[in-house]
Amino acid sequence: MARLNINGRVVEITVEDDTPLLWAIREQVGLTGTKYGCGVAQCGACTVHVDGVATRSCSMPVSAFNETQKIVTIEGLSPNGDHPLQKAWVALDVPQCGYCQSGMIMAAAALLTANPKPSDADIRGEITNICRCGTYNRVQAAIKQAAGGNQANG
Amino acid sequence: MNQIASLPRRGFLQVSAALGAFTLGIRVPDAAAQGAAPAATPEVNAWVVVKPDDSIIIRIARSEMGQGTLTGLAQLVAEELNADWSKVSTEYPTPGQNLARNRAWGNMSTGGSRGIRESHEYVRKGGAAARMMLVEAAAQGWGVPAGECRAANSTITHAPSGRTTTYGKVAEAAAKLTPPTDVPLRAPRDWTIAGKPLPRLDTAEKTNGKQIYGADLVLPGMLNAAIRDCPVFGGKVASFDAAKIAGMPGVKKVVQVGETAVAVVADTWWRAKTALDALPITWDNGPNAQVSSASIAEVLKAGLEAPEAAVGNRAGDAKAAIAGAAKRVEATYGYPFQNHATMEPMNATARWTPERCEVWTPTQNGEAALAAASEAAGLPPAKCEVYKIHLGGGFGRRGAVHDWVRQAVEIAKQMPGTPVKLLWSREEDMIHGRYHPITQAKLTGALDAQGNLTGLAMRISGQSIVAGIFPQNIRDGRDPVVFQGLSPGGEEGAFGYAVPNLLIDHAMRNPHVPPGFWRGVNLNQNAVYVECFMDELAHAAGKDPLEFRRALLKNSPKHLAVLNAVAERGGWGTPAPAGRARGLAQIMGFGSYVAACAEVSVNPAGELTIHKITAATDPGHAVNPQQIAAQVEGSFVYGLSAALYGECTVANGRIEQENFDTYPVMRMAEMPAVEAILMPSGGFWGGVGEPTIAVAAPAVLNAIFAATGKRVRQLPLKHADLRRA
Numbered sequence: 001m002a003r004l005n006i007n008g009r010v011v012e013i014t015v016e017d018d019t020p021l022l023w024a025i026r027e028q029v030g031l032t033g034t035k036y037g038c039g040v041a042q043c044g045a046c047t048v049h050v051d052g053v054a055t056r057s058c059s060m061p062v063s064a065f066n067e068t069q070k071i072v073t074i075e076g077l078s079p080n081g082d083h084p085l086q087k088a089w090v091a092l093d094v095p096q097c098g099y100c101q102s103g104m105i106m107a108a109a110a111l112l113t114a115n116p117k118p119s120d121a122d123i124r125g126e127i128t129n130i131c132r133c134g135t136y137n138r139v140q141a142a143i144k145q146a147a148g149g150n151q152a153n154g
Numbered sequence: 155m156n157q158i159a160s161l162p163r164r165g166f167l168q169v170s171a172a173l174g175a176f177t178l179g180i181r182v183p184d185a186a187a188q189g190a191a192p193a194a195t196p197e198v199n200a201w202v203v204v205k206p207d208d209s210i211i212i213r214i215a216r217s218e219m220g221q222g223t224l225t226g227l228a229q230l231v232a233e234e235l236n237a238d239w240s241k242v243s244t245e246y247p248t249p250g251q252n253l254a255r256n257r258a259w260g261n262m263s264t265g266g267s268r269g270i271r272e273s274h275e276y277v278r279k280g281g282a283a284a285r286m287m288l289v290e291a292a293a294q295g296w297g298v299p300a301g302e303c304r305a306a307n308s309t310i311t312h313a314p315s316g317r318t319t320t321y322g323k324v325a326e327a328a329a330k331l332t333p334p335t336d337v338p339l340r341a342p343r344d345w346t347i348a349g350k351p352l353p354r355l356d357t358a359e360k361t362n363g364k365q366i367y368g369a370d371l372v373l374p375g376m377l378n379a380a381i382r383d384c385p386v387f388g389g390k391v392a393s394f395d396a397a398k399i400a401g402m403p404g405v406k407k408v409v410q411v412g413e414t415a416v417a418v419v420a421d422t423w424w425r426a427k428t429a430l431d432a433l434p435i436t437w438d439n440g441p442n443a444q445v446s447s448a449s450i451a452e453v454l455k456a457g458l459e460a461p462e463a464a465v466g467n468r469a470g471d472a473k474a475a476i477a478g479a480a481k482r483v484e485a486t487y488g489y490p491f492q493n494h495a496t497m498e499p500m501n502a503t504a505r506w507t508p509e510r511c512e513v514w515t516p517t518q519n520g521e522a523a524l525a526a527a528s529e530a531a532g533l534p535p536a537k538c539e540v541y542k543i544h545l546g547g548g549f550g551r552r553g554a555v556h557d558w559v560r561q562a563v564e565i566a567k568q569m570p571g572t573p574v575k576l577l578w579s580r581e582e583d584m585i586h587g588r589y590h591p592i593t594q595a596k597l598t599g600a601l602d603a604q605g606n607l608t609g610l611a612m613r614i615s616g617q618s619i620v621a622g623i624f625p626q627n628i629r630d631g632r633d634p635v636v637f638q639g640l641s642p643g644g645e646e647g648a649f650g651y652a653v654p655n656l657l658i659d660h661a662m663r664n665p666h667v668p669p670g671f672w673r674g675v676n677l678n679q680n681a682v683y684v685e686c687f688m689d690e691l692a693h694a695a696g697k698d699p700l701e702f703r704r705a706l707l708k709n710s711p712k713h714l715a716v717l718n719a720v721a722e723r724g725g726w727g728t729p730a731p732a733g734r735a736r737g738l739a740q741i742m743g744f745g746s747y748v749a750a751c752a753e754v755s756v757n758p759a760g761e762l763t764i765h766k767i768t769a770a771t772d773p774g775h776a777v778n779p780q781q782i783a784a785q786v787e788g789s790f791v792y793g794l795s796a797a798l799y800g801e802c803t804v805a806n807g808r809i810e811q812e813n814f815d816t817y818p819v820m821r822m823a824e825m826p827a828v829e830a831i832l833m834p835s836g837g838f839w840g841g842v843g844e845p846t847i848a849v850a851a852p853a854v855l856n857a858i859f860a861a862t863g864k865r866v867r868q869l870p871l872k873h874a875d876l877r878r879a
Contacts, residue, residue, distance in 0.1 A: 016428075034363070129822075
């Protein structure tokens, strides 16, 4: 049994304590926007926010959470898919297959919360998610665009 | 939105509704939910459905896996349809429908960068024929000659009377007309929808979590399966102790899958995987249990000197030219096994009854998936169906071989009537790939006293993908696909260099590790071999690598044009920024001409930075320039990941790398700036998803040589010591 605060609602789920948060989100809560990629916190496809911090949910057991911690998934990032990052993503046609993009956007959103005007170096240092299609350059450009332009270089 | 054709709609809606009170993101892949009823709208033809509200569904036979073919093919149909692009959506016809309709949608295979280059004509004719029928229907309704009517932007106008109508209003009448037989096509120079850098049709749902991939699929009553196949290729299950895990949470059944695998079926996938991890399994590792990377390398090395080899390209007498050379240059290169490592691991959902088998899966080839399902189900194809789901990456892994579909059906067969979703763990995916083939190549060049290349011999030794997957296509021991980029001619890769005495041959050596078509296929290693060796020859001849290539490409204007473009834009011949050096590469493959100029630096610790790659592509006709640019950028991530890190090694007959911690790939911090130069010269149709991969590695390797004087001949680069000697 676990009580999770996901996207602003508290949900009670029946699950073994050692179940990774990722699988509780996908299989018990039914939100599949958060993806399984590696299961060992390498790829970042499972990235969600825990109290605003980007967290790789595949490697955190549900027992580490209670209802006071605010978990946000891609489905809860914005009411209508209109977070500045989501808008920039659409404007620049960032995704290819798209499988890693939920995690990319969540990692980027946490970055912008912590650092609203990241430099290129900040972005390249902080976004370590894997994309096999190769969207990195458009991801970087979209983060810059969402952050309000290209003034913060370097 | 791409609809998942023929999902059991009501069931899916029930699932969605049950979760809807809480969830924000479960998608309803169902036009019926929005008040329309696609089944009630007759198609104008196989490619086009127009609804009364003027919305247009364009049917796409190829699979979308990120490469943008869904949008590009829709542009080609919409172009000839004179459609209002803002009203266009797409759907996949099913492989079963294709079979039942005498392959009305042609080939569904999506690989070899063939989606657009092999179907452009018939999809455009589909759009044009539909337009002609819509116009004819409007004209008949007005009682005027069709020749007096014009269609634009989904609206038909009868100019003499000023009357107008829309496609949606005449679609039902158009559907009853006899299709035209003479269907002229618009010249690409007149395109208004095709050829434009339009946004993709499938972007929004990939930014909000709503896009459903195979791994996300939920069907009513569905169970989940995790599987373990014998880690040694050629081995099988000796025994397993199902009783040990029978009481674990959620476990429903433990099943053997064929001779080689065991699966646990549970209510959730995590519980299935947890139980599988606890399941005692004993393997019979079979005849390959002693094979290692070292033993495979020895076999390939012997092939470099073997007397027997299949010839791919021959001119003059290379041996004599080499024997009489003023200067002889020789080098041996090697390229390892690599896993596709799609972000979404292999998966399929299957439901089997004695009467029918249905499979939902991300596949690059729905018809091949159907064939695999049919065979595993023990039912004729007409009693089976495959529903294609968007792919979380394909890169060739999800095309020719559908091992995971067979497994899913074999599991479902043991639980009749219950849908079962099989999802591979990353570890299963890594050790049961269909790997980039392993090869070595020995190249010998003959230079005359003036430094001209008078002879070239290239012996490839190693694995044949075709022998592994389509052995019936091997003729007289020869696999033509091995010679991509090296052939005397043909659109799959013509060797551009005019070498008077040339011999390129292949000694086939097939290890037990199964090969597969891996994005870029054989062009990848062939480009490394040829383009790095060309660089070696240029330096041995004391010539500039660009000028050396130019002289040899004098009869290959398209090869030369892309090379010249990257040299000019990449700054070749001008000083590089301090500490940086440049390298060039060019090749032709998948119907297109490509070249790259890489700019790198290597610090005193031997650490490589790839600063920039300038890439040129001539694909003949360009259907969506901004998506071609995306493919070029993306191809470099794939190609550079391979060059820097990509390697699967073999110990005790099995692949050693099980996850991204031991199979690293490129991340954003390493990504160079990419300038993609698109130079469509017209007159032919080339692919864009793969060709530029091939020039990434050799351009970087040649730049590394320019920076360090070190020639890396064995990939991946992670093993090379790049500190200056």
